[in-house]
Amino acid sequence: MSDAALARSDVTTLARSALTRSRVLPVVDPLVALLPDGGLVRGRAVSCRGTASMSLALALAVQATAGGSWLAVVDLPTFGLEAAAEFGIPLERVVRVDPPRPGPTGDTWADVTAAVLDGFDVVVARVPPRLGAGVARRVQSRLRSREAVIITIGPPATIAVDAELHATEPAWEGIADGWGHLRGRRVTVTSSGRRVPRPRRAALWLPGPDGTVAAIT
């Protein structure tokens, strides 16, 4: 390799040059087709809606956390740890934060979320329904500058999201009138929104018999 003395260049250009991390956090294969860039774009948000919203959010976070990113869970005291572990999220990198005494426009939620964005790559959060627009802008700009990802459970309110993932037509397997046990759930996940001009669909196990998300072949 030749001498690394760089050509004369402007320092400000260097300051703005891309950092060495990748722009997109990876997701597991079955979900790649549903997301606009094939993964979770840093600095953006997606939302999960419907009856399988929590499982969807867990499935989205698996690949990134398994690869070393930390996950913060904001305002979701019912986050199921065992299910998360079954999906493949390493629990030693999970932290839950409960914002105190929600204010009318969600100020405390925003303060906590902004501090969370400083240290965590992936944030799964419930958004206060009446989050003020100015407060949301502050969170959004912190999200962009820290290059983290927000996955909301339920309506994203004033937080702008790239895509909304909706699980419909849930069908549980393995259970009937008094026998068996819940083995797995088939759903159809539809992805729509700002950055998804034509809605995309995928038929998935969410979760499948092994506790993870899988495509239905």
Add this chain to the structure above:
Amino acid sequence: MLTVWWANWPIVAAGATRITAIVLAANRVVACSPSAAAAGVAIGQKRRTAQQRCPGAALLDHDPDRDARAFEPVVRAVARFTPRLEMVEPGWLCVESRGPSRYFGGDERLAASIVEAVVGAASPAADDIDACGLGVGIADGRFASAVAARVAAEHESTRTLVVAPATSRAFLAPQPIGWLHQTGEADAELISLFSRLGLHRLETLAELTRAVVADRFGPPGAHAHRLACADDDRPSLAQEPPVERTVEQVLDEPVVQLQPLVFLGKRLADQLVADLALVGLSCTRVVITAETEFGERSERAWYRAAGLSAPAIVERIRWQLEGWVNQPGGLASGVVLFRVVPDEVRHDGGDQLQLWGGLSEADERAVRAVTRLTGLAGEHAVLVPAWQGGRLPADRYQWIPATTADLTESRDDGRSRSRQQHGPYPGSLPIPSPAIVLDEAVPAVVADKEGAPVVVSGRGELDATPATIVLGEREPQEITGWAGPWPVDEWWWDERRHRRLARFQFVTADGTAHLVAVEQQRWWVLASYA
């Protein structure tokens, strides 16, 4: 070689030597003031242990930048003796002592003058500072002089220790093997292995032959052996670093602000580490140089036995430049040249010997954020998972305050907080587990198709087919599938705590499934498969 080592520098930097204070990083003690040490607080302890030993102590956050800024005057003071100095971290630096020793009239005189200069620089405005923890040692080689400095810290009167030339090996012989870890030259696992094999002192390690040690323990073991024999006058685990790996930047316009220089430094550091990593090398010593238009120069060597990662190099660039740019009098002109030279490299066999047990950049960021969040939202609002074990979903994993957990522990002993080490809990339901676990069970009403409540027998058998379920305050929903019972009979030997309940899975018409339990004819929703 002369080493200046100030054990509890973070405390001195925070100005807390006279009070009882503890500095914590990631819930572990990094430094403590003399009064806290007297109470039994030691470096490396967990936060809770330290608080138990010394409940009234002030708890301070570890702030390496503050430590570096406070240490700059000390570095400048030592630099007056010889400009060729090498820093490891704030509080620990070494200099080549042969030349200055001749000039200042001998090793003892040199050491004493340096102690005086250091104490004088650390306490500006004639503030009487407690020099407890400061030690200056002179010996052959970096490792021996570091150990000498640490031993010297216990000599309260002189704070110096001079090991006569060529006697370093004899000096090191009776010293405990733990010094290798304390100076960052070997990781905790290797030292623990040594002591389990009966190698408690450096002399017992030095007595073995190098080839045998290298064979059994690999390159880290051979490195430790070389240090124990005091053979490290010239680094030889290192290779001659190829000159073309130097990264430098010549600037068109002189730059006076710190921030753009640090950005530039980050780019250079990333490039350097990447270049070296491509050929399997890791850098243990860098020389960072910055020069202004008018020839003012800041050149300093930085050493870290475990290897310098890119973030570590950037941190040191920031420390060095901040100290230089903000020195009394400031700089006369802007910076036009910036250079990072890898001075010592070693093979990076993929094993990262790191002092704090292998924390990545993401880990460190998260741990710092947790500390800030705990201050923002309170100790009980920032929680981490802990394995507990149990049949009911809310029992199996618990949420515990992050301040009581060691967030970095998992790396040392293999994820003891997660479930992987424990098999499936007897009596638990099979995979998949519910994604929503209620911390307080919600009452429910289960009725048959006539609307009469379903009664459960002693063995959990239902007297009628369940048809509708009311969850909490919601509308009744049709049950489209159900399974159970999975009885639980807990604490049957304890009359007060005896619990008998039966678990069921119900699927409702909208496709959601719930985990419901019935206890004494009362139904409760425990969790939902959402």
